[in-house]
Amino acid sequence: MTGFETLRLDGVTRRFGDADALTGLDLEIRRGEFIALLGPSGCGKSTALNCLAGLLPLSDGSIWRDGTRLDTLPPERRGFGMVFQNYALFPHLSVRNNVAFGLKMRGVPRAQARRRTEDAIRLVHLEEHAGKLPGQLSGGQQQRVAIARAVVVEPSLVLMDEPLSNLDAKLRLEMRTEIRRLHQNLGLTTVYVTHDQEEALSMADRLVVLRAGRVQQIGTPEQVHTRPANRHVADFMGFRNLLPGRSVDDHFKINDLGVRVSGTSVGEIHKGDPVVAAIRPEDVLLRPGGFEVTVEVAEYHGREIAAEVRTTDGLTLHLRTSQRLAPGDKVGVDLPADRLLVFPA
Amino acid sequence: MSTATLAARHRLAERGIDPQLFLLIPATVFVVALFIYPFCYGIAVSLQPAQGGALAAYRAFFTDAYQRDTIATTLAISLPAALFNVLAAVPIAYRMRGRFRGKRLLTIILVVPITLGTVLTAEGLLNFLGPTGWFNRVLLSTGLADRPVTLTHNYWGVFFSLVITGFPFAFLLVLSYLSGIDPSLERAAATLGAGWAQRFFRITLPLLAPGLATTFCLTFVLAFSVFPSAILVGDPSGSTRVISVAAYEAAYVRYDYAAASAAAIVMGAVELVVISIVLGLRSLLYTGSTAGGKG
Numbered sequence A: 001m002t003g004f005e006t007l008r009l010d011g012v013t014r015r016f017g018d019a020d021a022l023t024g025l026d027l028e029i030r031r032g033e034f035i036a037l038l039g040p041s042g043c044g045k046s047t048a049l050n051c052l053a054g055l056l057p058l059s060d061g062s063i064w065r066d067g068t069r070l071d072t073l074p075p076e077r078r079g080f081g082m083v084f085q086n087y088a089l090f091p092h093l094s095v096r097n098n099v100a101f102g103l104k105m106r107g108v109p110r111a112q113a114r115r116r117t118e119d120a121i122r123l124v125h126l127e128e129h130a131g132k133l134p135g136q137l138s139g140g141q142q143q144r145v146a147i148a149r150a151v152v153v154e155p156s157l158v159l160m161d162e163p164l165s166n167l168d169a170k171l172r173l174e175m176r177t178e179i180r181r182l183h184q185n186l187g188l189t190t191v192y193v194t195h196d197q198e199e200a201l202s203m204a205d206r207l208v209v210l211r212a213g214r215v216q217q218i219g220t221p222e223q224v225h226t227r228p229a230n231r232h233v234a235d236f237m238g239f240r241n242l243l244p245g246r247s248v249d250d251h252f253k254i255n256d257l258g259v260r261v262s263g264t265s266v267g268e269i270h271k272g273d274p275v276v277a278a279i280r281p282e283d284v285l286l287r288p289g290g291f292e293v294t295v296e297v298a299e300y301h302g303r304e305i306a307a308e309v310r311t312t313d314g315l316t317l318h319l320r321t322s323q324r325l326a327p328g329d330k331v332g333v334d335l336p337a338d339r340l341l342v343f344p345a
Numbered sequence B: 001m002s003t004a005t006l007a008a009r010h011r012l013a014e015r016g017i018d019p020q021l022f023l024l025i026p027a028t029v030f031v032v033a034l035f036i037y038p039f040c041y042g043i044a045v046s047l048q049p050a051q052g053g054a055l056a057a058y059r060a061f062f063t064d065a066y067q068r069d070t071i072a073t074t075l076a077i078s079l080p081a082a083l084f085n086v087l088a089a090v091p092i093a094y095r096m097r098g099r100f101r102g103k104r105l106l107t108i109i110l111v112v113p114i115t116l117g118t119v120l121t122a123e124g125l126l127n128f129l130g131p132t133g134w135f136n137r138v139l140l141s142t143g144l145a146d147r148p149v150t151l152t153h154n155y156w157g158v159f160f161s162l163v164i165t166g167f168p169f170a171f172l173l174v175l176s177y178l179s180g181i182d183p184s185l186e187r188a189a190a191t192l193g194a195g196w197a198q199r200f201f202r203i204t205l206p207l208l209a210p211g212l213a214t215t216f217c218l219t220f221v222l223a224f225s226v227f228p229s230a231i232l233v234g235d236p237s238g239s240t241r242v243i244s245v246a247a248y249e250a251a252y253v254r255y256d257y258a259a260a261s262a263a264a265i266v267m268g269a270v271e272l273v274v275i276s277i278v279l280g281l282r283s284l285l286y287t288g289s290t291a292g293g294k295g
């Protein structure tokens, strides 16, 4: 299948009845990129992927592969590979025939098809299982068959819908590396759907954060991680402390905190505006002489303690520290200005 | 429950005895009283003819071509009718497997003939397809035929009747088998480059085939015991003289119960042979899960 330089989504919109599942998605995917679509459940990730694959017609907008319009083509003529959330392996075909299916459909000569099938099976380490039916495989093995089946045809774009969501934590980590390795070794272009921010950050070149069908932010993992575009992205990216307040001069007053704090504003904030100040638990520092807080809950997380603390003014904060804390302890905490992001409320 | 009875129950369960199995007794009694007993009784009657040895009734059935040929006649009607019902049900059910507006109404229209009963169907057929029925009148008035086409009181009358009563069964069964197949399988095939025909023949049909075999068996059994339509819209003394007609004549025209029972037993045996062949072929197919994966 022919490759492309850029794949452009132009205001891609999908409605179900009068509910918008996806609204105006604009995105340019360059060849060789690994893009993650990230967002909470029901935000339209699968909808976006199915629109790209041609399994759902668009309500509005268009998709372009270089100069040719793509959204009017049926899925079988787009030449994309897809890994389904439930794998969708053909239950009556052996692993080998599942993998060979796409090659057969494309009329690849038999000898070449056999060689490429065996290569793909070796790539996902399923040599001993090649003759089995999908029902005889474990979840992780099925998932690898699904990946092999999608990449064996050397698709110009691979779409993956939460392929790791059914696996246990250890296998999930292994497969993460595996997928990233395949992406690099085979020179694939990948769009990967996940609701796991860690997965997205560790695998993707660029993230597209969705919420309620709308794009919130598009950027590199670092941009999204350190500079979320709004409070919703911040919330989703692990800023567990979201503190409502108000902007005062060049400082911020947090409603339930007696003192003013300084922070880094994101977006346009005028004096007197209501704001939300956001900080990650791991960025809250324990420092004698900071605000005095009382530890309410302390959870053991191996190297770290995750604690819920309360200030004398009644504000609850989440923090992480390597210091041993126990409920009832009184400690001082500090909110570093460069880590405290302040968003318009 | 005391630990002693619990332990006793576990010991029984280890030997494959589950007290809840006793709940099956009423059903078993029912089946024995209504099916097994009459069946054995029929065999016994067929083996006690008025004269000749134990097998005289069977010998008479198979040596008399007039009786013997009813087997071929019945098969010649029921096999094509069952096959037609299954094959016609597949594309219609396939088109209807998704959700669309009016699906319920269409299903009702397709299934209503079940409720009509054979006699009403036969009457309708006589009116519609008879020599002076609408069908022939249309043919004659449009000049497509210069004399009425005979579609009743012959093979075709019975065939149409079997299609009208048997198709709804086949359709409902095939529809339910089809909706058991994970729709994401076809979508996966589409992303792999398969057009609709390849998707149907390589994915859906193989997964549906065992269900089609079962459906065929059921509609075949329905068609094989055809009696009312063979008499009402058929030609019961000639081309549609089916086994059940032969058994009826033996019992109520000649009062030869041994011969009637023998015909009935032969009928059962032929059905059994056909069903065994079909199920034997079915066991060569993939008959496992039709889901696309775990989770």
Ligand SMILES: Nc1ncnc2c1ncn2[C@@H]1O[C@H](COP(=O)(O)OP(=O)(O)OP(=O)(O)O)[C@@H](O)[C@H]1O
Residues within 6 Å of the ligand: A016, A020, A021, A039, A040, A041, A042, A043, A044, A045, A046, A047, A048, A195
């Ligand atoms: N066939 C449908 N009919 C009606 N509404 C639908 C349909 N499919 C999806 N939706 C709605 O569209 C929205 C987006 O759904 P989508 O499947 O894209 O979510 P998602 O981001 O993939 O979620 P998840 O992470 O749970 O898979 C949801 O609110 C859902 O209820």
Ligand SMILES: [Mg+2]
Residues within 6 Å of the ligand: A045, A046, A047, A085, A161
């Ligand atoms: Mg989804």
